[in-house]
Amino acid sequence: MSLMQLTAVELGKKIKAGEVSVVEAATAALDAIEKRDAKYHCYVTVVDRETVLKKAAEVQAKIDAGELTGPLAGVPVAIKDNMCTEGLLTTCSSKILGNFVPTFSSEAVLNLEKAGAVILGKTNMDEFAMGSTTETSAYGVTKNPWNEEHVPGGSSGGSAAAVAAEECFYALGSDTGGSIRQPASYCGVVGMKPTYGTVSRYGLIAYGSSLDQIGPMAKDVTDVATILECIASHDPKDSTSVARTEEEYRFTDALVDDVKGLKIGIPRDYLGEGLDPEVKESILAAAKALEAKGAIVEEFDLSLVEYAIPAYYVIASAEASSNLERFDGVKYGYRAKEYEGLHQMYKKTRSEGFGPEVKRRIMLGSFVLSSGYYDAYYLKALRTKALIKKAFDKAFEKYDIILGPAAPTTAPKLGSSLSDPIKMYLGDIYTISVNLAGLPGITVPCGFDSKGLPIGLQMIGDCFAEKTLIRAAYAFEQTHPYTRANVEE
Amino acid sequence: MANVIDDATIEYVGILAKLELSGEEKEQAKKDMGKMLDYIDSLNELDTSGVEPMTNVFPVKNVFREDVVTNGDTRDLTIANAPEEKDGQFVVPKTVD
Numbered sequence: 261m262s263l264m265q266l267t268a269v270e271l272g273k274k275i276k277a278g279e280v281s282v283v284e285a286a287t288a289a290l291d292a293i294e295k296r297d298a299k300y301h302c303y304v305t306v307v308d309r310e311t312v313l314k315k316a317a318e319v320q321a322k323i324d325a326g327e328l329t330g331p332l333a334g335v336p337v338a339i340k341d342n343m344c345t346e347g348l349l350t351t352c353s354s355k356i357l358g359n360f361v362p363t364f365s366s367e368a369v370l371n372l373e374k375a376g377a378v379i380l381g382k383t384n385m386d387e388f389a390m391g392s393t394t395e396t397s398a399y400g401v402t403k404n405p406w407n408e409e410h411v412p413g414g415s416s417g418g419s420a421a422a423v424a425a426e427e428c429f430y431a432l433g434s435d436t437g438g439s440i441r442q443p444a445s446y447c448g449v450v451g452m453k454p455t456y457g458t459v460s461r462y463g464l465i466a467y468g469s470s471l472d473q474i475g476p477m478a479k480d481v482t483d484v485a486t487i488l489e490c491i492a493s494h495d496p497k498d499s500t501s502v503a504r505t506e507e508e509y510r511f512t513d514a515l516v517d518d519v520k521g522l523k524i525g526i527p528r529d530y531l532g533e534g535l536d537p538e539v540k541e542s543i544l545a546a547a548k549a550l551e552a553k554g555a556i557v558e559e560f561d562l563s564l565v566e567y568a569i570p571a572y573y574v575i576a577s578a579e580a581s582s583n584l585e586r587f588d589g590v591k592y593g594y595r596a597k598e599y600e601g602l603h604q605m606y607k608k609t610r611s612e613g614f615g616p617e618v619k620r621r622i623m624l625g626s627f628v629l630s631s632g633y634y635d636a637y638y639l640k641a642l643r644t645k646a647l648i649k650k651a652f653d654k655a656f657e658k659y660d661i662i663l664g665p666a667a668p669t670t671a672p673k674l675g676s677s678l679s680d681p682i683k684m685y686l687g688d689i690y691t692i693s694v695n696l697a698g699l700p701g702i703t704v705p706c707g708f709d710s711k712g713l714p715i716g717l718q719m720i721g722d723c724f725a726e727k728t729l730i731r732a733a734y735a736f737e738q739t740h741p742y743t744r745a746n747v748e749e
Numbered sequence: 750m751a752n753v754i755d756d757a758t759i760e761y762v763g764i765l766a767k768l769e770l771s772g773e774e775k776e777q778a779k780k781d782m783g784k785m786l787d788y789i790d791s792l793n794e795l796d797t798s799g800v801e802p803m804t805n806v807f808p809v810k811n812v813f814r815e816d817v818v819t820n821g822d823t824r825d826l827t828i829a830n831a832p833e834e835k836d837g838q839f840v841v842p843k844t845v846d
Contacts, residue, residue: 698806
């Protein structure tokens with residue numbers, strides 16, 4: 261068996277026991293990237309071998325000296341290219357940041373490094389995390405390791421594909437409207453978006469600041485809980501960072517195979533029109549498996565589901581139009597070659613540097629925030645958000661967990677999504693409201709469709725109830741162990 | 750299509766967004782934005798009277814911290830990212846005559 265088949269925690273144990281060295285693990289990962297990434301294109305940037313192996317040797321020395329004892333010490337990781345990494349190119353998959361080398365690392369990455377992570381490279385994504393297929397990247401498309409004619413999902417498509425293609429042991433993604441959960445589902449891996457404020461956004465290049473959260477992507481729930489435990493922290497540099505109790509941060513305590521008495525609600529609104537029958541069947545079978553383990557499962561009406569997408573696009577675009585104003589060709593990144601005066605330099609730089617989907621959202625965001633439309637669009641969307649939050653609050657009075665699909669279909673074919681943006685946006689219908697309400701959500705693989713593409717089960721918890729989610733996901737996983745994609749060794 | 754975006758609007762949005770669109774891009778943007786606003790107009794089916802706009806999911810309070818420099822001097826590294834620099838400073842087109 262190749263080392264690359266190990267989960268992050270399994271590898272961590274072998275490193276700790278001295279059965280595998282950190283250099284061996286890093287070499288295996290770099291070899292896998294070298295062998296397979298030309299095919300899948302999970303990475304925008306791969307760190308050069310010399311640097312990775314030097315870091316690996318340093319980490320090994322610290323492990324040997326007893327300074328690094330955590331479960332992820334020495335385990336190589338891939339980072340989504342919207343998280344700043346000191347001294348390492350960070351492009352956000354955009355031309356406008358094509359040469360940007362951050363002078364600092366994001367807090368989540370620092371937390372991993374403190375735990376002994378070895379960074380392999382930066383993964384491909386939709387430009388500025390805007391998209392659902394990783395096809396809006398300025399650096400080429402990523403292919404789904406289950407079928408190269410299909411997308412890996414997005415926007416954390418490179419991270420999801422890198423885990424499934426065994427080109428890393430685990431990865432970080434970010435989720436603004438489903439960007440961890442949906443690609444995890446399409447690629448047959450586990451992905452989790454924590455409660456808003458759980459992982460610091462410091463150093464995460466902002467898209468929709470009130471919605472963005474960093475989270476783990478890995479082969480199983482044990483990895484995801486372990487990674488989350490490592491990256492979650494209260495950070496004074498992120499004013500929306502939430503301080504949780506020590507007990508709340510011990511996510512791995514929830515890795516327990518027990519869902520007896522757990523109340524699970526399935527929104528009828530998630531099973532209606534637009535849901536692929538094969539996905540539906542698989543999700544309901546997963547619910548049955550949890551029921552067989554003693555969970556109480558029933559269907560209910562969540563309501564307002566169809567309003568989440570329009571509300572999201574107003575709020576996310578508005579925030580994006582403001583957040584992306586900083587890309588103006590002055591301090592970093594791309595600058596247009598020819599221009600007359602400062603204002604034309606801004607305009608030409610941005611017009612040449614941003615791709616079509618990013619421009620579309622900046623335009624929409626600028627419009628909904630403009631005088632005369634602010635109340636009708638922006639405030640209306642924020643009021644809708646309040647109603648959506650209320651609907652979830654009501655649901656969580658009755659249920660511990662909400663269960664449903666991660667996406668209406670399995671991974672679409674490459675090239676089939678971008679021509680009709682609204683159709684692409686509708687693919688986020690089951691994930692997007694979770695961000696509006698700040699809730700945690702997890703997707704775990706639960707089956708395959710007749711084309712052999714993975715289906716993901718999504719479970720949503722109340723704010724700060726990650727441990728309930730982890731317990732349910734772990735219990736489900738015991739009935740449905742991880743299946744590897746058929747990647748060439 | 751209920752929302753018709755005219756040239757003046759797209760021009761105005763272009764100024765706000767600091768984007769210079771080609772003729773073709775403008776036509777596409779008018780169509781895209783019109784369609785998107787039609788879709789967003791479905792929110793008007795919802796009665797939100799008396800509902801407070803929710804910016805943050807959790808109650809927010811001002812977060813203060815001491816104004817202390819912790820990251821040291823990174824001027825050279827910062828400037829290394831500049832599209833154009835001179836003597837350790839950013840160069841921009843002339844803004845004042």
